Amino acid sequence: MGELVEYLIQNDPSFRRARLPALYSDFRTQKSLNPDGYTANVTAWRSALARLAWNGQISDISTAASPSSPSSSQRLVLDCDAKLPARLESRQFGRPLALGTVIRDSLDNGALFPLQDFLGRQESIYHTSGGWSSVPWRAAVWAARQLGLGAPSATREDTIPKGRFVVLANVEKAAASVAEAIAARRSDSRFERTFTRRDFVRELLVDNHSVPPLSGTDMDVLLRFLEREKGLVAGDERTVRIRGGADASEEPTITTEDEAVAELRALMADLRHQTALLGSRVDELTAEAKAAVAAGRGSSHATALALLRRKRVAEDALKRRGAALAQLEDVAGKLEQARDQAQMVRVMESSAGALATLNREVGGVARVEGAVEALREQVAETDEVARILEEDAAASGAEAVDEAEVDAELRAMELAEQEREAEEMQKRLDEAGIVPSETVAARKEEEKEEKEKEAQKNRPLTPTTEAAERLMEMVLGETP
Incomplete structure (x- = not known):
């Protein structure tokens, strides 16, 4: 005895030599006196049992072909009986005194599941809290505790619950590795996704070095988990099909077609090998x-x-x-x-x-033609309304403009510009010190004459004024 303890000391960080006295003691009373210490001890033992099972260090000797052969060990299922404490015995500290409490606590928290309940359960194990996975199991545990056969008091010996229990941590680890292998070879062809159980194990597990060799019971557990919890496969005792192809109508269970395809692929693989x-x-x-x-x-x-x-x-x-x-x-x-x-x-x-x-929903050709005709009429009416509004706007704009006002505004702008230019010229002459009075007087005289001519043009013509203007032109024309 003591080999498994030495293995845990070498491979499990929770099993330091300084912690062995606490781990092998009867720490049941710490649940109320020191809850943190109790939880730490239970967690350490739970991890240790999962590690021993995964590495093939602990299995049911009665069902294993060779206890020393890791390939014959169960990795996902833990066999619990009265021999288990003896196999975990330490030369220095003896047998673990609270191992039964650890197993019962793991069952209550869902870290362990009764094997048959796990395989036969229809709903997901994650849908209910804790390890109370079915009414019969819960009722049996309640009855046993009422009779004093359940969780022992601190004054009685801690008994080991007998049975075969699924180690959920190990199942999740194996399922994650298989899921990666499935994702790497995903195909839309149903033919390529259908295997016999032997070929599935060989192609996705034996060649997958992250998963150790699994027993037949382990494969039952793993396939059930992949089918029910992950939805990755559909399978039975002989055939496994990877789900998730492009066909949305693909059956969720194995069909006779799947069985035929699996056998055909297996035979083809054998012939290729031969x-x-x-x-x-x-x-x-x-x-x-x-x-x-x-x-x-x-x-x-x-x-x-x-x-x-x-x-x-x-x-x-x-x-x-x-x-x-x-x-x-x-x-x-x-x-x-x-x-x-x-x-x-x-x-x-x-x-x-x-x-x-x-x-x-369309209503036939007649409905479509009616809708199109109605649409055309509405479009034509909209265009007519827009044309009328544009014409009205143009007419309103023409009436609003007064041409006389526009001309007066233009003349005012021209006079303002002329005055601005005269001011600039005067400014430049002032800066140069020149005062051309004659030039200024002549310019003023010219401007006066231009204004008088403009006024005469704008005056209405009468016969008298018209005759006077003609006489003036004749006189001016004769002057040398």
Whole structure:
């Protein structure tokens, strides 16, 4: 005894040598006196049991083919009986005195589950709090405690609950690794996602080095968890199908088609393996025959003939295996084609139904024509209203403009500009010190004459004024 304790000391940080006295003591009374210490001890033992099971250090000897062989150990299921404390015994501190309390606390908190309850449960284990997973189990535990068989008091010996319990931490670890492997090889082809149970284990577990070898019971537990809690697979005793393809109508359970596909894929895999072996055997026999011929001794001829005969037999077997494999591959192609056609027909049926619904909502050709005609009328009416409003706006704008006011404003702007230019000129002359009085007087005289002419133009013409203007022009014209 003591090997498992030494293993835990070397591999589990919670099992330091300084903590062993507390872990192996009867710490049941600490639940009320020192809750933190009690929780720390229970958590340490819970982790230790999960670690021992995962690494194949503890398993049911009665069911294991070889207790010392890790491959025959259960990794996800813990077998609890009266022998368990003895197997965890320490040379210095003896047997753990509160191990039964640890197991019962793990059951209450959902860290452990009764095996049969785990496999037979329909709803997720995460839907209810704690490890009370079914009414019969809860009732049995309650009755046992009422009779004094449940959680012992601090004055009685701590008994070990007997049974087979699923270690949830280990199941979650294995499921996470398998989920990664499934994601890495995800395919929309249902044919590629269907396996026999043996092939599923070989392709997603044996080749997955992060998961140790699992027993048959472990596989039952893992597949049930992947199916119920993760929704990643559908499976039964012989067939496993990875879920999540593009076909939304894919059945949630294994069908006869899945079983046929799984067997077909398994047979094809076996034939490929056989053809590979036979091909290697033919190459080996050919090389041996050539070596016998090259030796050139008396028995070499007979040896070469025997090797060539065996080579021919291997070649015939290889040819037959190759023909069978080709036939199976053709059948597999037909199966995939038939499934694609069936899916296409389902899509066409659903599309036809959707189109019929939409056509009913449209109301037929007459309703569409009426809607289009009504739309055209409304568009034409809208355009007519816009045209009338534009014409009215244009007419209103023309009436509002007074041309006389516009001309007066323009003349005022021109006079202002002339005055500004005169002021600038006067300013420049003042700066130069020149006062051209004659020039200024002449300019003023010219401006006066221009104003008088402008006034005369604007005055209404009468016969008298018209005759006077003509006489004036004649006089001016005769003046030299």
